[in-house]
Amino acid sequence: MTDINFSRGAANPDSQGAEGVPAPRAGELRWDIIELLFFAYRDFVGDADHELEAFGFGRAHHRVMHFVYRYPGLKVADLLDVLRITKQSLGRVLKQLLDEGYIVQKTGNNDRRQRLLYATPKGEALVAKLAGLQTDRITRALRDINPEGVAAISQFLRAMIDRDDPDKVLEAIFGTGSKKPRE
Amino acid sequence: MTDINFSRGAANPDSQGAEGVPAPRAGELRWDIIELLFFAYRDFVGDADHELEAFGFGRAHHRVMHFVYRYPGLKVADLLDVLRITKQSLGRVLKQLLDEGYIVQKTGNNDRRQRLLYATPKGEALVAKLAGLQTDRITRALRDINPEGVAAISQFLRAMIDRDDPDKVLEAIFGTGSKKPRE
DNA sequence: AATTTATGTCAGTCATGTTGACATATCTTG
DNA sequence: CAAGATATGTCAACATGACTGACATAAATT
Numbered sequence: 001m002t003d004i005n006f007s008r009g010a011a012n013p014d015s016q017g018a019e020g021v022p023a024p025r026a027g028e029l030r031w032d033i034i035e036l037l038f039f040a041y042r043d044f045v046g047d048a049d050h051e052l053e054a055f056g057f058g059r060a061h062h063r064v065m066h067f068v069y070r071y072p073g074l075k076v077a078d079l080l081d082v083l084r085i086t087k088q089s090l091g092r093v094l095k096q097l098l099d100e101g102y103i104v105q106k107t108g109n110n111d112r113r114q115r116l117l118y119a120t121p122k123g124e125a126l127v128a129k130l131a132g133l134q135t136d137r138i139t140r141a142l143r144d145i146n147p148e149g150v151a152a153i154s155q156f157l158r159a160m161i162d163r164d165d166p167d168k169v170l171e172a173i174f175g176t177g178s179k180k181p182r183e
Numbered sequence: 184m185t186d187i188n189f190s191r192g193a194a195n196p197d198s199q200g201a202e203g204v205p206a207p208r209a210g211e212l213r214w215d216i217i218e219l220l221f222f223a224y225r226d227f228v229g230d231a232d233h234e235l236e237a238f239g240f241g242r243a244h245h246r247v248m249h250f251v252y253r254y255p256g257l258k259v260a261d262l263l264d265v266l267r268i269t270k271q272s273l274g275r276v277l278k279q280l281l282d283e284g285y286i287v288q289k290t291g292n293n294d295r296r297q298r299l300l301y302a303t304p305k306g307e308a309l310v311a312k313l314a315g316l317q318t319d320r321i322t323r324a325l326r327d328i329n330p331e332g333v334a335a336i337s338q339f340l341r342a343m344i345d346r347d348d349p350d351k352v353l354e355a356i357f358g359t360g361s362k363k364p365r366e
Numbered sequence: 367a368a369t370t371t372a373t374g375t376c377a378g379t380c381a382t383g384t385t386g387a388c389a390t391a392t393c394t395t396g
Numbered sequence: 397c398a399a400g401a402t403a404t405g406t407c408a409a410c411a412t413g414a415c416t417g418a419c420a421t422a423a424a425t426t
Contacts (some may be wrong), residue, residue, distance in 0.1 A: 029314045031253060031323045035356060036340035038246075041224045041242075042267070043345045070214060071417060076373065084225070089414055091374065113372045113423045131212045138213045141342035149335025152328050156336045157219035159324035162226045173218060243383060259404065272383055274405065296392045296403045370425070382421085384411070394401070 047133040053128065060093045062130060065137055066171075068103055069119040069127040076115055077107075082165035102126060230316040238309065243276045245313060251286055252302040252310040254352055258291075264350035285309060312346055 024030060041142055048062050055061075067082055076094075080087055094117075097103040108114030119127065142150055145148035158174070166174065207213065231245050238244075250265055251257055259277075261269055277300075280286045285306035291297030302310065325333055341357070349357065 023316070028318075029311070030318045031314065032337070033321045033340070034249075034314060034317050035253070035352075036337065037224065037227060038338065039353065039356075040340045041220065044343055058412065066217075067361060070218070077240065077371095078207035085413085086415065087373075088375080088416085092413080095374095108372095111372080111424070113421095114374070121254075124213050126362060128212070131217060134217050135212045137343060138216045141339050143342075145339060149332065149338070151336045152332025153339050154215070154219065155332070156324050157216070157223045159326075160223035160227055160320060161219070162229075169218075173222075243382060260402095268382085269384065270404075271385085271406080275382080278405095291403095294393070294403080296390095300402065368426085371423085373421085373423105375420080378416085380413105380415070382412085382414095385409085387407085389406080390404085392402080392404100394399100396397105396399080 038090055044134060044137060047137055048130040051130055051133060057096075058093075060089075061097060064090070064093055064097060064117065065102060065127050065168060066131075068117045069124055071172065072118050073106075073116045074168070076117070078168045079117065082169045097123070220358065225314060227317060227320060230320055231313040234313055240279075241276075243272075244280060247273070247276055247280060247287060248302065248306055248310050249314075250352060251300045252307055255301050256289075256299040257351070259300070261351045262300065265352045280306070 045059065049059065052058060052062055063083055064079065067079060071078075076087070076090070079094075080090055083090065094103070098105065101120055104118050104120055105115040106118065108116055142153075145153070161170065163170075163174070166176075228242065232242065235241060235245055246266055247262065250262060254261075254343065259270070259273070262277075263273055266273065277286070284303055287301050287303055288298040289301065291299055325336075328336070344353065346353075346357070349359065
């Protein structure tokens with residue numbers, strides 16, 4: 001009982017199934033993509049969340065570990081740009097990860113004020129484990145999609161990201177401006 | 184200075200640009216999609232976050248408003264399933280939205296214990312405004328993608344979502360066989 | 367030598383999540 | 397009808413991960 005009232009055309013009253021998503025007329029809102037992004041991201045991060053509990057860590061730790069592992073030698077300031085949090089906020093989780101031996105700091109060669117961050121083997125193992133879970137989900141989701149479709153997905157996700165004032169990591173991902181390898 | 188060290192093959196050392204994303208060999212991790220999802224979602228929700236500040240609301244309020252608007256007559260219990268939070272947590276934001284006239288409750292017809300939730304015109308306006316911002320980003324991102332590509336994106340996002348134990352909203356989105364959610 | 371920069375830290379606050387306990391109204395069942 | 401289950405609401409305490417503001421230190425830059 002208490003069925004959902006579809007009076008406002010909720011959830012694709014004109015749905016044609018997963019394959020035949022109707023292109024909305026100009027000016028219409030993309031409720032479909034908005035909601036799919038919500039649920040997809042919810043379940044995507046959910047994979048890691050469970051595992052993190054066993055380590056006594058939260059999402060914040062995961063994000064830090066991930067980017068430190070992926071971009072070895074990242075500066076604290078770069079990490080702040082990427083995560084878009086304050087140094088006080090980063091400080092707490094970073095301290096934990098340092099204390100528990102998941103990350104090490106090295107003083108910068110050129111600039112001795114900098115603390116360059118590196119994942120330890122322990123940290124690498126954690127990141128790899130979490131990335132494995134998320135990769136499983138992604139691989140499953142991509143299984144029945146052809147290479148053109150996968151390219152479209154990649155293009156879409158890239159185009160969803162703000163390009164103004166990109167941080168160091170985004171520069172690396174996008175291959176800074178004209179330096180794009182073989183567009 | 185202090186350039187990122189790419190020693191671990193960060194950011195697609197074998198990248199071929201947005202179009203030619205190489206399919207990773209079996210067993211490899213999808214760092215590319217993992218990071219694109221992170222940044223894409225970060226900026227996607229960022230659109231709404233700014234606007235919400237002007238209303239003194241947060242993401243929690245947005246999520247509640249969104250689903251109440253989209254699925255009019257949603258029960259409190261359904262909302263808890265969708266958002267995956269506790270009733271105490273929902274209670275706070277819901278009370279604010281009720282007090283400030285963004286949502287109204289109606290007693291269920293069949294079951295008078297239920298409080299069916301509906302967006303007021305004020306609430307509708309807020310949701311539409313936020314969805315407009317997000318739709319702008321999505322439309323931009325989809326601009327140069329052909330219908331087959333858009334279908335692939337939709338299929339991918341759907342496949343990223345857990346289908347076991349779907350809530351009422353997901354049943355509506357996926358159109359689970361027995362069309363009407365009956366129980 | 368003075369200033370700026372990169373980082374760290376203390377202290378307090380806020381938003382949003384949690385658990386546990388309990389109240390109330392209403393529906394369902396024996 | 398009485399008893400129990402269900403839907404919702406609420407109080408209290410607590411955890412996490414954000415925030416602002418202030419200040420400290422070392423090292424680089426001017």
